[in-house]
Amino acid sequence: MWKYEKRLQYPVNIKNKDIRLAKILVTQYGGSNGELAAALRYLNQRYTMPDNRGKALLTDIGTEELAHIEIISAMIYQLLKGATPAEIKAAGLDPHYAEHKNALYPTDANGVPFTVTYFATTGDPLADLSEDMAAEQKARAVYENLIDLTTDPDVLGPLLWLRQREVVHFNRFKELYDAYKKELK
Amino acid sequence: MNDYNMMNNIMSNFFNPEDLYPQAQMHEMKNEMPMKKDEIGTPKEGYTLGNLFVNTYIPYKNYMPQKLVAHNEQEALFLQMSEVAFAAHELNLYLDLHPTDQAKLKMFNQFRKKANELRTQYENQYGPISINANVLDNSPFLWEELPFPWKGGIQ
Numbered sequence: 001m002w003k004y005e006k007r008l009q010y011p012v013n014i015k016n017k018d019i020r021l022a023k024i025l026v027t028q029y030g031g032s033n034g035e036l037a038a039a040l041r042y043l044n045q046r047y048t049m050p051d052n053r054g055k056a057l058l059t060d061i062g063t064e065e066l067a068h069i070e071i072i073s074a075m076i077y078q079l080l081k082g083a084t085p086a087e088i089k090a091a092g093l094d095p096h097y098a099e100h101k102n103a104l105y106p107t108d109a110n111g112v113p114f115t116v117t118y119f120a121t122t123g124d125p126l127a128d129l130s131e132d133m134a135a136e137q138k139a140r141a142v143y144e145n146l147i148d149l150t151t152d153p154d155v156l157g158p159l160l161w162l163r164q165r166e167v168v169h170f171n172r173f174k175e176l177y178d179a180y181k182k183e184l185k
Numbered sequence: 186m187n188d189y190n191m192m193n194n195i196m197s198n199f200f201n202p203e204d205l206y207p208q209a210q211m212h213e214m215k216n217e218m219p220m221k222k223d224e225i226g227t228p229k230e231g232y233t234l235g236n237l238f239v240n241t242y243i244p245y246k247n248y249m250p251q252k253l254v255a256h257n258e259q260e261a262l263f264l265q266m267s268e269v270a271f272a273a274h275e276l277n278l279y280l281d282l283h284p285t286d287q288a289k290l291k292m293f294n295q296f297r298k299k300a301n302e303l304r305t306q307y308e309n310q311y312g313p314i315s316i317n318a319n320v321l322d323n324s325p326f327l328w329e330e331l332p333f334p335w336k337g338g339i340q
Contacts, residue, residue, distance in 0.1 A: 006314050007267070008334045010235075011253065056281035064274070074335035144245055157251025164235030164250075167243050172278050179282070 002063070009067040010161050014078040014154040019091035021150055022079035023109065028146070028162070029072045030106025030114035033138040039065035041119035041135060045128045050184065054125060057176055058132075061169050068165065071158055073104055079155075125184065129177040136170035223279070225292065228268035237275035253339065259311050260339040266303035272296040 028034045042062030049055045080102050088097045095111060106114035119135070122128055143163035147156060224240045231237030233250050255261035273296035276289055283289065308318040312331040321327060 003316065006328070006331075006334060007263075009271070010232075010267075011339045012335070013337045013339065053282050053284075057278065060274075060278055060281055070335070074337075077335050078337055147245060147248065153251070156248065157253075160245065160248055160250055161235040163245060164242065167241065168236050168238070168275070168278070171238075171241055172282065175282055 002066075008071055008074060009064070010071055010158055012071060012074040012078060012154075012158050014075060014152070016152060016154070017081060017083055017087075018079045018150075018152065018155070019083050019088055019093050021152070021155060022076045023091065023093050023096070024149060025072065025076055025079065025146060025155075026105075026107055027109040028139070028142060029069060029076065029104070031108035031142070032118040033135060033142050034106070034108075034114075035065050035068040035072055035139075036106050036114055037118040038062075038135060038139065039069060040116065041121075042132065044119070044121050045132070048121075048123050048125075049128075050125050050180065053176060053179070054129075057172060061172065064165070064169075068162060071162065075155065075158060076104055125180050126177065129173055129180065132173045133170055133177060136166045136173060140166035140170070223289075225272075225276075228265075228272040228296065231275060232268040232271045237272055238279075255339060259307075262303065262307050262310070263339055266300060266307050269296050269303055270300040273300050 030036055039062050042058040042065065046055050046058035046062065049058060083091075083102060085094075085097060088094055088102075096105070096107075099105070108114075120128075120131055140163055143159055143166065147159050147163070150156060150159075222240055223238060225231075226234070226237055226239035228237075230239055233252065234242050235250070236242045253264055255264050273293055276293035276296060279289055280286065280293055304314055305319075308314055308320045312318075312327045313320055316328060
Protein backbone atom coordinates (compact mmCIF):
# COMPACT_ATOMS: atom_id res chain seq x y z
CA MET A 1 0.00 0.00 0.00
CA TRP A 2 1.00 3.64 -0.16
CA LYS A 3 0.96 6.49 2.32
CA TYR A 4 0.84 10.11 1.32
CA GLU A 5 3.31 12.64 2.71
CA LYS A 6 1.87 16.13 2.70
CA ARG A 7 4.92 17.75 1.10
CA LEU A 8 6.50 18.05 -2.34
CA GLN A 9 9.73 16.12 -2.88
CA TYR A 10 11.13 19.39 -4.29
CA PRO A 11 9.50 22.79 -3.63
CA VAL A 12 7.55 24.66 -6.32
CA ASN A 13 6.97 28.38 -5.85
CA ILE A 14 6.06 30.00 -9.19
CA LYS A 15 5.16 33.67 -8.82
CA ASN A 16 4.31 34.54 -12.45
CA LYS A 17 1.33 33.12 -14.32
CA ASP A 18 2.34 31.67 -17.71
CA ILE A 19 -0.44 29.90 -19.60
CA ARG A 20 1.64 29.03 -22.67
CA LEU A 21 4.22 27.35 -20.46
CA ALA A 22 1.52 25.38 -18.61
CA LYS A 23 0.25 24.23 -22.02
CA ILE A 24 3.57 22.63 -22.94
CA LEU A 25 4.71 21.57 -19.45
CA VAL A 26 1.68 19.27 -19.18
CA THR A 27 3.48 16.78 -21.42
CA GLN A 28 5.62 15.77 -18.43
CA TYR A 29 2.35 14.92 -16.68
CA GLY A 30 0.38 13.11 -19.39
CA GLY A 31 2.69 12.81 -22.42
CA SER A 32 4.38 9.64 -23.69
CA ASN A 33 7.58 10.37 -21.77
CA GLY A 34 5.89 11.98 -18.76
CA GLU A 35 5.87 11.12 -15.08
CA LEU A 36 2.46 9.37 -15.11
CA ALA A 37 3.66 6.96 -17.81
CA ALA A 38 6.87 6.43 -15.84
CA ALA A 39 5.07 5.63 -12.57
CA LEU A 40 2.64 3.20 -14.23
CA ARG A 41 5.38 1.59 -16.33
CA TYR A 42 7.60 0.73 -13.35
CA LEU A 43 4.82 -0.17 -10.96
CA ASN A 44 3.38 -2.58 -13.56
CA GLN A 45 6.66 -4.17 -14.55
CA ARG A 46 7.85 -4.86 -11.01
CA TYR A 47 5.74 -7.98 -10.37
CA THR A 48 7.61 -10.14 -12.88
CA MET A 49 11.16 -9.00 -12.14
CA PRO A 50 13.33 -12.09 -11.59
CA ASP A 51 14.55 -11.18 -8.09
CA ASN A 52 14.14 -8.70 -5.27
CA ARG A 53 16.66 -6.22 -6.69
CA GLY A 54 14.31 -5.58 -9.59
CA LYS A 55 11.17 -5.68 -7.47
CA ALA A 56 12.65 -3.21 -4.96
CA LEU A 57 14.11 -0.79 -7.52
CA LEU A 58 10.98 -0.62 -9.67
CA THR A 59 8.80 -0.18 -6.57
CA ASP A 60 10.96 2.62 -5.19
CA ILE A 61 11.53 4.48 -8.47
CA GLY A 62 7.85 4.00 -9.43
CA THR A 63 6.90 5.53 -6.08
CA GLU A 64 9.26 8.47 -6.63
CA GLU A 65 7.62 9.05 -10.03
CA LEU A 66 4.28 9.50 -8.23
CA ALA A 67 5.95 12.33 -6.29
CA HIS A 68 7.18 13.79 -9.59
CA ILE A 69 3.61 13.80 -10.97
CA GLU A 70 2.75 15.94 -7.95
CA ILE A 71 5.65 18.36 -8.61
CA ILE A 72 4.69 18.81 -12.29
CA SER A 73 1.02 19.14 -11.33
CA ALA A 74 1.87 21.82 -8.74
CA MET A 75 3.81 23.70 -11.44
CA ILE A 76 0.90 23.56 -13.92
CA TYR A 77 -1.56 24.58 -11.19
CA GLN A 78 0.55 27.58 -10.20
CA LEU A 79 1.20 28.63 -13.83
CA LEU A 80 -2.56 28.64 -14.50
CA LYS A 81 -3.66 30.12 -11.18
CA GLY A 82 -5.90 33.15 -11.69
CA ALA A 83 -5.82 32.91 -15.50
CA THR A 84 -8.98 34.44 -16.97
CA PRO A 85 -10.90 32.90 -19.90
CA ALA A 86 -9.69 35.78 -22.09
CA GLU A 87 -6.04 35.16 -21.17
CA ILE A 88 -6.49 31.42 -21.71
CA LYS A 89 -8.01 32.06 -25.13
CA ALA A 90 -5.17 34.40 -26.09
CA ALA A 91 -2.62 31.71 -25.12
CA GLY A 92 -4.43 29.08 -27.24
CA LEU A 93 -5.56 26.98 -24.29
CA ASP A 94 -9.28 27.55 -24.91
CA PRO A 95 -9.90 23.90 -26.02
CA HIS A 96 -8.59 22.82 -22.60
CA TYR A 97 -10.75 25.44 -20.88
CA ALA A 98 -13.84 24.15 -22.71
CA GLU A 99 -13.31 20.65 -21.32
CA HIS A 100 -11.62 21.30 -17.99
CA LYS A 101 -11.72 25.01 -17.05
CA ASN A 102 -8.51 25.63 -15.01
CA ALA A 103 -8.39 22.04 -13.76
CA LEU A 104 -5.55 19.63 -14.49
CA TYR A 105 -5.86 16.85 -17.05
CA PRO A 106 -3.06 14.51 -18.21
CA THR A 107 -2.35 15.25 -21.87
CA ASP A 108 0.73 15.87 -23.98
CA ALA A 109 1.74 19.34 -25.21
CA ASN A 110 -0.69 18.97 -28.14
CA GLY A 111 -3.63 18.23 -25.83
CA VAL A 112 -3.70 14.50 -26.69
CA PRO A 113 -5.01 12.64 -23.60
CA PHE A 114 -2.83 10.15 -21.74
CA THR A 115 -2.99 6.52 -22.85
CA VAL A 116 -1.48 3.36 -21.37
CA THR A 117 -0.17 2.47 -24.83
CA TYR A 118 2.72 4.80 -23.91
CA PHE A 119 4.34 1.92 -22.02
CA ALA A 120 4.82 -1.81 -22.31
CA THR A 121 5.22 -4.83 -20.06
CA THR A 122 6.77 -7.80 -21.84
CA GLY A 123 7.58 -10.04 -18.86
CA ASP A 124 11.17 -10.14 -20.12
CA PRO A 125 13.36 -8.27 -17.60
CA LEU A 126 15.97 -7.20 -20.16
CA ALA A 127 13.32 -5.92 -22.57
CA ASP A 128 11.45 -4.12 -19.77
CA LEU A 129 14.59 -2.56 -18.29
CA SER A 130 15.75 -1.44 -21.76
CA GLU A 131 12.43 0.37 -22.11
CA ASP A 132 12.93 1.91 -18.67
CA MET A 133 16.39 3.18 -19.60
CA ALA A 134 15.04 4.64 -22.85
CA ALA A 135 12.13 6.21 -20.97
CA GLU A 136 14.51 8.00 -18.58
CA GLN A 137 16.59 9.30 -21.50
CA LYS A 138 13.51 10.50 -23.38
CA ALA A 139 12.14 12.23 -20.28
CA ARG A 140 15.55 13.89 -19.77
CA ALA A 141 15.50 15.11 -23.38
CA VAL A 142 11.96 16.52 -22.99
CA TYR A 143 12.99 18.31 -19.78
CA GLU A 144 15.83 19.89 -21.76
CA ASN A 145 13.41 20.96 -24.52
CA LEU A 146 11.20 22.57 -21.88
CA ILE A 147 14.20 24.27 -20.22
CA ASP A 148 15.05 25.74 -23.65
CA LEU A 149 11.54 27.23 -23.82
CA THR A 150 11.50 29.23 -20.57
CA THR A 151 13.57 31.85 -18.76
CA ASP A 152 11.55 31.91 -15.51
CA PRO A 153 13.95 30.90 -12.69
CA ASP A 154 11.02 29.61 -10.60
CA VAL A 155 10.28 27.12 -13.39
CA LEU A 156 13.90 26.34 -14.34
CA GLY A 157 14.78 25.28 -10.76
CA PRO A 158 12.34 22.35 -10.52
CA LEU A 159 12.84 21.42 -14.21
CA LEU A 160 16.62 21.14 -13.77
CA TRP A 161 16.11 19.10 -10.61
CA LEU A 162 13.61 16.72 -12.22
CA ARG A 163 15.91 16.36 -15.24
CA GLN A 164 18.74 15.26 -12.95
CA ARG A 165 16.48 12.62 -11.40
CA GLU A 166 16.14 11.10 -14.89
CA VAL A 167 19.95 10.86 -14.99
CA VAL A 168 20.03 9.07 -11.60
CA HIS A 169 17.20 6.68 -12.46
CA PHE A 170 18.83 5.82 -15.80
CA ASN A 171 22.07 4.95 -13.96
CA ARG A 172 20.22 2.66 -11.55
CA PHE A 173 18.26 0.91 -14.29
CA LYS A 174 21.43 0.43 -16.34
CA GLU A 175 23.21 -1.05 -13.34
CA LEU A 176 20.41 -3.58 -12.91
CA TYR A 177 20.24 -4.26 -16.66
CA ASP A 178 23.98 -4.96 -16.78
CA ALA A 179 23.76 -7.27 -13.75
CA TYR A 180 20.85 -9.26 -15.19
CA LYS A 181 22.48 -9.43 -18.61
CA LYS A 182 25.51 -11.06 -17.01
CA GLU A 183 23.61 -13.36 -14.67
CA LEU A 184 20.52 -14.45 -16.58
CA LYS A 185 21.01 -17.27 -19.04
CA MET B 186 34.23 23.21 -19.32
CA ASN B 187 33.88 19.50 -18.68
CA ASP B 188 31.28 18.00 -16.37
CA TYR B 189 33.70 17.52 -13.52
CA ASN B 190 34.97 21.11 -13.56
CA MET B 191 31.42 22.33 -13.90
CA MET B 192 30.45 20.30 -10.87
CA ASN B 193 33.31 21.63 -8.78
CA ASN B 194 32.45 25.12 -9.85
CA ILE B 195 28.88 24.54 -8.70
CA MET B 196 30.10 23.06 -5.43
CA SER B 197 32.38 25.98 -4.61
CA ASN B 198 29.73 28.55 -5.55
CA PHE B 199 26.94 26.92 -3.63
CA PHE B 200 28.21 25.14 -0.57
CA ASN B 201 30.03 26.19 2.56
CA PRO B 202 32.04 23.74 4.65
CA GLU B 203 29.84 24.53 7.66
CA ASP B 204 26.88 23.05 5.79
CA LEU B 205 28.52 19.65 5.89
CA TYR B 206 26.93 16.92 7.91
CA PRO B 207 29.77 15.54 10.06
CA GLN B 208 28.14 12.20 10.83
CA ALA B 209 28.57 10.90 7.29
CA GLN B 210 31.58 10.07 5.20
CA MET B 211 31.63 13.04 2.89
CA HIS B 212 32.56 13.98 -0.59
CA GLU B 213 35.61 16.23 -0.52
CA MET B 214 35.77 19.14 -2.88
CA LYS B 215 39.12 18.32 -4.45
CA ASN B 216 40.22 18.43 -8.04
CA GLU B 217 41.53 14.90 -7.81
CA MET B 218 41.13 12.08 -10.27
CA PRO B 219 40.04 9.37 -10.57
CA MET B 220 36.54 9.90 -9.23
CA LYS B 221 34.59 7.12 -7.65
CA LYS B 222 31.17 6.76 -9.19
CA ASP B 223 29.53 6.01 -5.86
CA GLU B 224 30.98 9.01 -4.02
CA ILE B 225 28.38 10.63 -1.81
CA GLY B 226 27.78 14.38 -1.39
CA THR B 227 26.28 16.06 1.64
CA PRO B 228 22.48 16.03 1.85
CA LYS B 229 22.49 19.72 0.89
CA GLU B 230 24.73 19.14 -2.13
CA GLY B 231 22.74 16.11 -3.22
CA TYR B 232 19.37 17.82 -2.84
CA THR B 233 20.51 20.95 -4.66
CA LEU B 234 21.87 18.93 -7.60
CA GLY B 235 19.07 16.34 -7.55
CA ASN B 236 21.82 13.71 -7.35
CA LEU B 237 23.52 12.52 -4.15
CA PHE B 238 26.11 10.59 -6.21
CA VAL B 239 27.76 13.87 -7.05
CA ASN B 240 30.34 12.48 -9.48
CA THR B 241 27.55 11.25 -11.74
CA TYR B 242 25.95 14.71 -11.90
CA ILE B 243 25.41 15.81 -15.53
CA PRO B 244 24.73 19.53 -16.03
CA TYR B 245 22.62 20.86 -18.90
CA LYS B 246 24.35 23.54 -21.00
CA ASN B 247 25.58 26.22 -18.58
CA TYR B 248 22.55 26.09 -16.27
CA MET B 249 23.28 26.12 -12.54
CA PRO B 250 20.98 24.32 -10.11
CA GLN B 251 18.55 26.46 -8.13
CA LYS B 252 19.82 27.58 -4.74
CA LEU B 253 16.95 27.10 -2.32
CA VAL B 254 16.87 29.82 0.34
CA ALA B 255 14.91 29.57 3.59
CA HIS B 256 13.34 32.86 4.69
CA ASN B 257 12.45 31.84 8.24
CA GLU B 258 12.93 29.07 10.81
CA GLN B 259 10.04 27.01 9.48
CA GLU B 260 11.42 26.99 5.95
CA ALA B 261 14.93 26.23 7.22
CA LEU B 262 13.71 23.18 9.14
CA PHE B 263 11.55 22.06 6.21
CA LEU B 264 14.47 22.36 3.81
CA GLN B 265 16.82 20.46 6.09
CA MET B 266 14.25 17.67 6.45
CA SER B 267 13.81 17.55 2.65
CA GLU B 268 17.57 17.33 2.13
CA VAL B 269 18.14 14.52 4.61
CA ALA B 270 15.04 12.58 3.46
CA PHE B 271 16.33 12.88 -0.11
CA ALA B 272 19.77 11.57 0.90
CA ALA B 273 18.11 8.55 2.58
CA HIS B 274 16.00 7.96 -0.55
CA GLU B 275 19.05 8.05 -2.83
CA LEU B 276 20.81 5.46 -0.66
CA ASN B 277 17.57 3.43 -0.61
CA LEU B 278 17.70 3.16 -4.44
CA TYR B 279 21.39 2.24 -4.30
CA LEU B 280 20.88 -0.40 -1.59
CA ASP B 281 18.07 -2.01 -3.62
CA LEU B 282 20.85 -3.16 -5.95
CA HIS B 283 23.68 -3.51 -3.37
CA PRO B 284 22.01 -4.86 -0.21
CA THR B 285 25.29 -6.06 1.32
CA ASP B 286 27.16 -2.73 1.10
CA GLN B 287 27.71 -2.15 4.83
CA ALA B 288 29.10 1.38 4.51
CA LYS B 289 26.13 2.60 2.45
CA LEU B 290 23.70 0.81 4.74
CA LYS B 291 25.21 2.66 7.69
CA MET B 292 24.88 5.98 5.88
CA PHE B 293 21.30 5.16 4.89
CA ASN B 294 20.42 4.53 8.51
CA GLN B 295 22.07 7.74 9.70
CA PHE B 296 20.06 9.74 7.19
CA ARG B 297 16.86 7.76 7.79
CA LYS B 298 17.01 8.38 11.54
CA LYS B 299 17.91 12.05 11.11
CA ALA B 300 15.08 12.53 8.57
CA ASN B 301 12.59 10.95 11.00
CA GLU B 302 13.80 13.21 13.81
CA LEU B 303 13.55 16.32 11.65
CA ARG B 304 10.09 15.37 10.38
CA THR B 305 8.82 14.81 13.93
CA GLN B 306 10.34 18.12 15.03
CA TYR B 307 8.72 19.89 12.06
CA GLU B 308 5.36 18.23 12.67
CA ASN B 309 5.36 19.13 16.37
CA GLN B 310 6.05 22.77 15.57
CA TYR B 311 4.16 23.34 12.31
CA GLY B 312 1.72 20.49 11.71
CA PRO B 313 1.51 17.01 10.18
CA ILE B 314 3.35 15.80 7.09
CA SER B 315 2.50 12.16 7.75
CA ILE B 316 -0.91 10.81 8.83
CA ASN B 317 1.01 8.99 11.60
CA ALA B 318 2.09 12.28 13.20
CA ASN B 319 1.52 12.49 16.97
CA VAL B 320 0.59 16.16 16.53
CA LEU B 321 -2.75 14.85 15.17
CA ASP B 322 -3.82 14.38 18.82
CA ASN B 323 -4.77 18.05 18.70
CA SER B 324 -8.14 19.42 17.62
CA PRO B 325 -9.23 20.46 15.01
CA PHE B 326 -8.00 17.76 12.58
CA LEU B 327 -4.76 19.37 11.42
CA TRP B 328 -4.32 17.06 8.43
CA GLU B 329 -7.25 18.83 6.78
CA GLU B 330 -6.74 22.26 8.35
CA LEU B 331 -3.24 23.04 7.08
CA PRO B 332 -2.44 24.01 3.46
CA PHE B 333 -1.74 21.44 0.74
CA PRO B 334 1.75 21.48 -0.76
CA TRP B 335 0.89 22.77 -4.24
CA LYS B 336 -0.05 26.10 -2.68
CA GLY B 337 3.53 27.37 -3.19
CA GLY B 338 6.43 28.38 -0.97
CA ILE B 339 8.75 26.13 0.95
CA GLN B 340 6.37 24.13 3.17
